Amino acid sequence: MSDNKEFSSEKSSSIKNILILGATGYIGGALCRKFSQTEDFAVFALVRPSSDVETIKPFCKEIIRSQEVSFSSNDVAQAIRKHDITTVINVAWHMPPEPTKEAQFAKDRIALEAALHGARAVSPDIHVITTSGNFSLITADGGRITETPPPKGYTRPEYLACFDLLAGVNVLKDGLVEEYISNGGNASIVYPSSVYGRAPTRGSFWDFAIQQFITGKPHQGSQPFPPDFMTAWIHVEDLVDCYIAAARKGTKGGHYLAAPESLSISQMSTLFAEAAEVEFVAPVFENKDKVIFDDSHTREVLQLQWKYKVADEVKGWVERIKELGTYFLQ
Numbered sequence: 001m002s003d004n005k006e007f008s009s010e011k012s013s014s015i016k017n018i019l020i021l022g023a024t025g026y027i028g029g030a031l032c033r034k035f036s037q038t039e040d041f042a043v044f045a046l047v048r049p050s051s052d053v054e055t056i057k058p059f060c061k062e063i064i065r066s067q068e069v070s071f072s073s074n075d076v077a078q079a080i081r082k083h084d085i086t087t088v089i090n091v092a093w094h095m096p097p098e099p100t101k102e103a104q105f106a107k108d109r110i111a112l113e114a115a116l117h118g119a120r121a122v123s124p125d126i127h128v129i130t131t132s133g134n135f136s137l138i139t140a141d142g143g144r145i146t147e148t149p150p151p152k153g154y155t156r157p158e159y160l161a162c163f164d165l166l167a168g169v170n171v172l173k174d175g176l177v178e179e180y181i182s183n184g185g186n187a188s189i190v191y192p193s194s195v196y197g198r199a200p201t202r203g204s205f206w207d208f209a210i211q212q213f214i215t216g217k218p219h220q221g222s223q224p225f226p227p228d229f230m231t232a233w234i235h236v237e238d239l240v241d242c243y244i245a246a247a248r249k250g251t252k253g254g255h256y257l258a259a260p261e262s263l264s265i266s267q268m269s270t271l272f273a274e275a276a277e278v279e280f281v282a283p284v285f286e287n288k289d290k291v292i293f294d295d296s297h298t299r300e301v302l303q304l305q306w307k308y309k310v311a312d313e314v315k316g317w318v319e320r321i322k323e324l325g326t327y328f329l330q
Helices: 026-036 073-083 101-122 158-182 205-215 236-249 265-276 296-302 310-324
Strands: 016-021 041-047 062-065 085-090 127-131 187-192 194-196 230-235 255-258 261-264
Touching: 016 026, 016 073, 016 101, 026 041, 026 236, 041 073, 062 073, 073 085, 073 101, 085 101, 085 236, 101 127, 101 158, 127 158, 127 236, 158 187, 187 236, 194 205, 194 236, 194 310, 205 265, 205 310, 230 236, 230 310, 236 255, 236 296, 255 296, 261 265, 265 310
Parallel strands: 016 041, 016 085, 041 062, 085 127, 127 187, 187 255, 194 230
Antiparallel strands: 230 261
8 A cells, every 4th residue: 555645634624535446557547647636636546466556656645455356345345434435436447358248248347346336335425437438329320429328229330340349348337337326326427439648557459459550460469450430539638637527527327428539540540650650541431420429518517628639649649659669660
Protein backbone atom coordinates (compact mmCIF):
# COMPACT_ATOMS: atom_id res chain seq x y z
CA MET A 1 0.00 0.00 0.00
CA SER A 2 1.10 3.54 -0.53
CA ASP A 3 0.02 6.88 0.81
CA ASN A 4 1.40 9.79 -1.16
CA LYS A 5 -0.68 12.73 0.01
CA GLU A 6 -1.43 14.62 3.19
CA PHE A 7 -4.84 16.22 3.55
CA SER A 8 -5.89 18.81 6.11
CA SER A 9 -9.07 17.93 8.00
CA GLU A 10 -10.83 20.90 6.42
CA LYS A 11 -9.89 19.84 2.90
CA SER A 12 -10.57 16.17 3.57
CA SER A 13 -14.16 16.87 4.50
CA SER A 14 -14.86 18.13 0.97
CA ILE A 15 -13.02 15.34 -0.83
CA LYS A 16 -14.83 12.32 -2.25
CA ASN A 17 -12.96 9.03 -2.36
CA ILE A 18 -12.95 7.10 -5.65
CA LEU A 19 -12.12 3.39 -6.00
CA ILE A 20 -10.76 2.36 -9.41
CA LEU A 21 -10.64 -1.26 -10.64
CA GLY A 22 -8.27 -1.64 -13.58
CA ALA A 23 -6.06 1.24 -12.43
CA THR A 24 -2.87 -0.10 -14.02
CA GLY A 25 -4.39 -0.33 -17.52
CA TYR A 26 -4.34 2.22 -20.32
CA ILE A 27 -7.50 4.10 -19.33
CA GLY A 28 -7.08 3.31 -15.63
CA GLY A 29 -3.66 4.95 -15.41
CA ALA A 30 -4.97 8.08 -17.08
CA LEU A 31 -7.94 8.09 -14.69
CA CYS A 32 -5.66 7.90 -11.65
CA ARG A 33 -3.53 10.77 -12.91
CA LYS A 34 -6.42 13.08 -13.80
CA PHE A 35 -8.50 12.38 -10.68
CA SER A 36 -5.40 13.10 -8.54
CA GLN A 37 -5.19 16.56 -10.14
CA THR A 38 -8.70 17.51 -9.02
CA GLU A 39 -9.47 19.26 -5.74
CA ASP A 40 -12.57 17.22 -4.93
CA PHE A 41 -11.45 13.60 -5.37
CA ALA A 42 -8.87 11.24 -3.89
CA VAL A 43 -7.88 8.05 -5.71
CA PHE A 44 -7.84 4.56 -4.22
CA ALA A 45 -6.76 1.79 -6.60
CA LEU A 46 -7.77 -1.85 -6.23
CA VAL A 47 -5.15 -3.96 -8.02
CA ARG A 48 -4.25 -7.63 -8.26
CA PRO A 49 -1.45 -9.08 -6.09
CA SER A 50 0.98 -9.26 -9.02
CA SER A 51 0.23 -5.84 -10.58
CA ASP A 52 3.12 -3.42 -11.15
CA VAL A 53 1.97 -0.20 -9.50
CA GLU A 54 5.07 2.01 -9.77
CA THR A 55 3.55 4.21 -12.48
CA ILE A 56 0.34 4.94 -10.61
CA LYS A 57 1.85 5.32 -7.11
CA PRO A 58 2.22 9.11 -7.33
CA PHE A 59 -1.48 9.48 -8.19
CA CYS A 60 -3.06 7.30 -5.51
CA LYS A 61 -3.81 8.05 -1.88
CA GLU A 62 -3.70 4.32 -1.33
CA ILE A 63 -3.17 1.19 -3.41
CA ILE A 64 -5.07 -1.88 -2.22
CA ARG A 65 -4.11 -5.42 -3.24
CA SER A 66 -6.93 -7.89 -3.81
CA GLN A 67 -6.94 -10.93 -1.53
CA GLU A 68 -6.96 -13.36 -4.46
CA VAL A 69 -5.80 -13.31 -8.08
CA SER A 70 -9.25 -12.05 -9.14
CA PHE A 71 -11.17 -9.14 -7.64
CA SER A 72 -14.03 -10.07 -5.34
CA SER A 73 -17.06 -8.26 -3.98
CA ASN A 74 -15.47 -8.63 -0.55
CA ASP A 75 -12.38 -6.70 -1.73
CA VAL A 76 -14.61 -3.89 -2.97
CA ALA A 77 -16.88 -3.84 0.08
CA GLN A 78 -13.92 -3.75 2.48
CA ALA A 79 -12.33 -0.86 0.57
CA ILE A 80 -15.61 1.07 0.54
CA ARG A 81 -16.12 0.66 4.28
CA LYS A 82 -12.52 1.37 5.28
CA HIS A 83 -12.01 4.42 3.07
CA ASP A 84 -15.52 5.87 2.87
CA ILE A 85 -15.65 5.35 -0.91
CA THR A 86 -18.51 7.16 -2.66
CA THR A 87 -17.88 6.06 -6.26
CA VAL A 88 -16.48 2.87 -7.80
CA ILE A 89 -15.19 2.94 -11.39
CA ASN A 90 -14.58 -0.31 -13.28
CA VAL A 91 -12.21 -0.13 -16.26
CA ALA A 92 -10.80 -3.65 -15.80
CA TRP A 93 -10.61 -6.03 -18.75
CA HIS A 94 -9.22 -9.54 -18.87
CA MET A 95 -6.08 -9.62 -21.02
CA PRO A 96 -4.95 -11.20 -23.26
CA PRO A 97 -8.38 -11.87 -24.80
CA GLU A 98 -9.89 -15.32 -24.59
CA PRO A 99 -10.63 -17.21 -27.85
CA THR A 100 -14.42 -16.99 -27.51
CA LYS A 101 -16.98 -14.41 -26.43
CA GLU A 102 -18.31 -16.75 -23.76
CA ALA A 103 -14.87 -17.33 -22.26
CA GLN A 104 -14.05 -13.62 -22.31
CA PHE A 105 -17.36 -12.74 -20.67
CA ALA A 106 -16.73 -15.30 -17.93
CA LYS A 107 -13.45 -13.52 -17.14
CA ASP A 108 -14.63 -9.92 -17.59
CA ARG A 109 -17.73 -10.28 -15.46
CA ILE A 110 -15.60 -11.06 -12.39
CA ALA A 111 -14.36 -7.48 -11.93
CA LEU A 112 -17.71 -6.00 -12.97
CA GLU A 113 -19.71 -8.09 -10.53
CA ALA A 114 -17.15 -7.44 -7.80
CA ALA A 115 -17.76 -3.70 -8.27
CA LEU A 116 -21.55 -4.00 -8.41
CA HIS A 117 -22.09 -6.52 -5.61
CA GLY A 118 -19.38 -5.03 -3.41
CA ALA A 119 -21.03 -1.62 -3.62
CA ARG A 120 -24.50 -3.03 -3.04
CA ALA A 121 -23.29 -4.91 0.05
CA VAL A 122 -22.40 -1.59 1.68
CA SER A 123 -25.07 0.77 0.37
CA PRO A 124 -27.34 1.07 -2.69
CA ASP A 125 -26.25 4.72 -2.81
CA ILE A 126 -22.66 3.91 -3.82
CA HIS A 127 -22.32 5.01 -7.44
CA VAL A 128 -20.74 2.39 -9.73
CA ILE A 129 -19.54 3.68 -13.11
CA THR A 130 -19.03 0.87 -15.62
CA THR A 131 -17.41 0.79 -19.04
CA SER A 132 -18.82 -0.42 -22.36
CA GLY A 133 -17.91 0.81 -25.86
CA ASN A 134 -19.35 2.61 -28.86
CA PHE A 135 -19.44 -0.61 -30.94
CA SER A 136 -22.17 -1.85 -28.59
CA LEU A 137 -24.44 0.95 -29.82
CA ILE A 138 -24.14 0.43 -33.59
CA THR A 139 -27.01 -1.40 -35.28
CA ALA A 140 -27.38 -2.74 -38.81
CA ASP A 141 -29.65 0.24 -39.50
CA GLY A 142 -26.70 2.61 -39.15
CA GLY A 143 -27.50 6.30 -39.00
CA ARG A 144 -27.11 8.54 -35.97
CA ILE A 145 -25.63 6.76 -32.96
CA THR A 146 -26.30 8.20 -29.50
CA GLU A 147 -25.88 6.95 -25.94
CA THR A 148 -29.30 5.29 -26.05
CA PRO A 149 -28.81 1.49 -26.01
CA PRO A 150 -30.32 -0.40 -28.96
CA PRO A 151 -33.42 -2.54 -28.32
CA LYS A 152 -32.94 -6.15 -27.27
CA GLY A 153 -32.40 -8.56 -30.13
CA TYR A 154 -31.04 -5.91 -32.48
CA THR A 155 -28.78 -6.89 -35.37
CA ARG A 156 -25.18 -5.67 -35.52
CA PRO A 157 -23.75 -4.73 -38.93
CA GLU A 158 -21.76 -7.41 -40.75
CA TYR A 159 -18.58 -5.33 -40.77
CA LEU A 160 -18.46 -5.51 -36.96
CA ALA A 161 -18.31 -9.31 -37.01
CA CYS A 162 -14.57 -8.99 -36.44
CA PHE A 163 -15.32 -7.24 -33.15
CA ASP A 164 -17.97 -9.70 -32.03
CA LEU A 165 -15.83 -10.73 -29.07
CA LEU A 166 -15.31 -7.16 -27.87
CA ALA A 167 -18.75 -5.74 -28.69
CA GLY A 168 -20.58 -8.93 -27.78
CA VAL A 169 -18.94 -9.13 -24.37
CA ASN A 170 -19.72 -5.47 -23.70
CA VAL A 171 -23.38 -6.07 -24.54
CA LEU A 172 -23.49 -8.99 -22.09
CA LYS A 173 -21.80 -6.90 -19.39
CA ASP A 174 -24.19 -4.01 -20.05
CA GLY A 175 -27.04 -6.45 -19.44
CA LEU A 176 -25.68 -7.18 -15.97
CA VAL A 177 -25.48 -3.45 -15.24
CA GLU A 178 -29.03 -2.80 -16.48
CA GLU A 179 -30.30 -5.65 -14.30
CA TYR A 180 -28.45 -4.16 -11.32
CA ILE A 181 -30.06 -0.77 -11.96
CA SER A 182 -33.53 -2.28 -12.37
CA ASN A 183 -33.09 -3.95 -8.98
CA GLY A 184 -32.41 -0.61 -7.31
CA GLY A 185 -28.63 -0.34 -7.70
CA ASN A 186 -26.97 3.00 -8.43
CA ALA A 187 -24.94 2.50 -11.61
CA SER A 188 -24.25 4.21 -14.91
CA ILE A 189 -22.49 3.22 -18.14
CA VAL A 190 -19.80 5.13 -20.04
CA TYR A 191 -19.43 4.24 -23.74
CA PRO A 192 -15.92 5.23 -24.86
CA SER A 193 -15.32 5.42 -28.58
CA SER A 194 -11.92 4.42 -30.00
CA VAL A 195 -9.33 5.80 -27.57
CA TYR A 196 -5.95 7.21 -28.58
CA GLY A 197 -3.26 9.39 -27.03
CA ARG A 198 -0.65 9.35 -24.29
CA ALA A 199 -1.43 7.63 -20.98
CA PRO A 200 1.05 7.12 -18.11
CA THR A 201 0.88 3.33 -17.97
CA ARG A 202 0.80 1.75 -21.42
CA GLY A 203 -0.49 2.01 -24.96
CA SER A 204 -3.93 1.27 -26.36
CA PHE A 205 -5.31 -1.40 -28.67
CA TRP A 206 -5.39 1.19 -31.45
CA ASP A 207 -1.62 1.75 -31.27
CA PHE A 208 -1.31 -1.68 -32.85
CA ALA A 209 -4.50 -1.79 -34.92
CA ILE A 210 -3.92 1.40 -36.89
CA GLN A 211 -0.37 0.40 -37.77
CA GLN A 212 -1.59 -2.99 -38.93
CA PHE A 213 -4.29 -1.40 -41.07
CA ILE A 214 -1.59 0.73 -42.72
CA THR A 215 0.70 -2.22 -43.48
CA GLY A 216 -2.13 -4.58 -44.46
CA LYS A 217 0.06 -7.49 -43.38
CA PRO A 218 0.12 -9.93 -40.47
CA HIS A 219 2.24 -8.77 -37.55
CA GLN A 220 3.54 -11.05 -34.80
CA GLY A 221 1.03 -13.72 -35.73
CA SER A 222 -1.98 -11.40 -35.92
CA GLN A 223 -3.95 -11.24 -39.13
CA PRO A 224 -4.27 -7.93 -41.00
CA PHE A 225 -6.79 -5.51 -39.56
CA PRO A 226 -10.37 -6.09 -40.78
CA PRO A 227 -12.31 -4.03 -43.33
CA ASP A 228 -12.74 -0.28 -43.14
CA PHE A 229 -15.66 1.10 -41.14
CA MET A 230 -16.83 4.22 -39.36
CA THR A 231 -16.07 4.70 -35.69
CA ALA A 232 -15.47 7.70 -33.45
CA TRP A 233 -12.30 8.78 -31.69
CA ILE A 234 -11.56 10.30 -28.32
CA HIS A 235 -8.29 11.37 -26.75
CA VAL A 236 -7.67 9.55 -23.47
CA GLU A 237 -7.55 12.89 -21.59
CA ASP A 238 -11.00 13.84 -22.87
CA LEU A 239 -12.28 10.39 -21.94
CA VAL A 240 -11.11 10.66 -18.34
CA ASP A 241 -12.81 14.07 -18.17
CA CYS A 242 -16.02 12.22 -19.06
CA TYR A 243 -15.53 9.78 -16.17
CA ILE A 244 -14.81 12.65 -13.79
CA ALA A 245 -17.94 14.46 -14.95
CA ALA A 246 -19.95 11.26 -14.52
CA ALA A 247 -18.60 10.95 -10.97
CA ARG A 248 -19.65 14.53 -10.24
CA LYS A 249 -22.92 14.83 -12.13
CA GLY A 250 -23.92 11.34 -13.24
CA THR A 251 -27.26 9.90 -12.22
CA LYS A 252 -28.58 6.41 -11.52
CA GLY A 253 -29.16 4.64 -14.82
CA GLY A 254 -27.20 7.23 -16.79
CA HIS A 255 -25.74 6.36 -20.21
CA TYR A 256 -22.85 8.51 -21.45
CA LEU A 257 -21.27 8.39 -24.91
CA ALA A 258 -17.78 9.84 -25.37
CA ALA A 259 -17.37 10.16 -29.15
CA PRO A 260 -16.07 13.58 -30.27
CA GLU A 261 -14.83 12.86 -33.82
CA SER A 262 -16.40 10.47 -36.33
CA LEU A 263 -13.63 9.12 -38.56
CA SER A 264 -13.33 5.84 -40.43
CA ILE A 265 -10.40 3.51 -39.81
CA SER A 266 -8.87 4.55 -43.14
CA GLN A 267 -9.31 8.25 -42.40
CA MET A 268 -7.53 7.89 -39.08
CA SER A 269 -4.85 5.72 -40.72
CA THR A 270 -4.24 8.44 -43.30
CA LEU A 271 -3.64 11.03 -40.57
CA PHE A 272 -1.43 8.58 -38.68
CA ALA A 273 0.66 7.74 -41.75
CA GLU A 274 1.16 11.43 -42.54
CA ALA A 275 2.32 12.09 -38.98
CA ALA A 276 4.65 9.07 -39.14
CA GLU A 277 5.88 10.13 -42.60
CA VAL A 278 5.23 6.75 -44.18
CA GLU A 279 3.56 5.97 -47.49
CA PHE A 280 -0.04 4.84 -47.32
CA VAL A 281 -2.64 4.67 -50.06
CA ALA A 282 -5.94 4.71 -48.23
CA PRO A 283 -8.94 2.85 -49.62
CA VAL A 284 -11.89 5.02 -50.59
CA PHE A 285 -14.28 4.94 -47.67
CA GLU A 286 -17.99 5.02 -48.37
CA ASN A 287 -20.13 5.53 -45.31
CA LYS A 288 -22.92 3.46 -46.84
CA ASP A 289 -24.78 3.10 -43.54
CA LYS A 290 -24.46 6.85 -42.89
CA VAL A 291 -23.08 6.17 -39.41
CA ILE A 292 -22.40 9.29 -37.39
CA PHE A 293 -21.83 9.50 -33.65
CA ASP A 294 -23.67 12.15 -31.67
CA ASP A 295 -22.69 12.65 -28.03
CA SER A 296 -24.39 16.04 -27.67
CA HIS A 297 -26.77 14.81 -24.96
CA THR A 298 -23.89 13.44 -22.89
CA ARG A 299 -22.02 16.73 -23.23
CA GLU A 300 -25.11 18.64 -22.19
CA VAL A 301 -26.02 16.63 -19.09
CA LEU A 302 -22.42 16.27 -17.90
CA GLN A 303 -21.49 19.84 -18.93
CA LEU A 304 -18.53 18.58 -20.96
CA GLN A 305 -16.42 20.27 -23.57
CA TRP A 306 -14.00 18.17 -25.61
CA LYS A 307 -10.52 19.71 -25.71
CA TYR A 308 -8.52 17.52 -28.09
CA LYS A 309 -8.55 17.12 -31.89
CA VAL A 310 -7.06 14.17 -33.75
CA ALA A 311 -5.32 16.43 -36.26
CA ASP A 312 -3.50 18.25 -33.45
CA GLU A 313 -2.62 15.17 -31.40
CA VAL A 314 -1.73 12.45 -33.90
CA LYS A 315 1.96 13.43 -34.09
CA GLY A 316 2.31 13.12 -30.32
CA TRP A 317 0.49 9.80 -30.47
CA VAL A 318 3.04 8.44 -32.96
CA GLU A 319 5.90 9.63 -30.76
CA ARG A 320 4.40 7.94 -27.70
CA ILE A 321 4.13 4.62 -29.57
CA LYS A 322 7.82 4.93 -30.46
CA GLU A 323 8.64 5.60 -26.79
CA LEU A 324 6.78 2.44 -25.79
CA GLY A 325 8.72 0.38 -28.35
CA THR A 326 5.57 -0.78 -30.14
CA TYR A 327 6.11 1.11 -33.40
CA PHE A 328 6.60 -1.19 -36.39
CA LEU A 329 5.98 0.91 -39.51
CA GLN A 330 8.86 1.17 -41.97
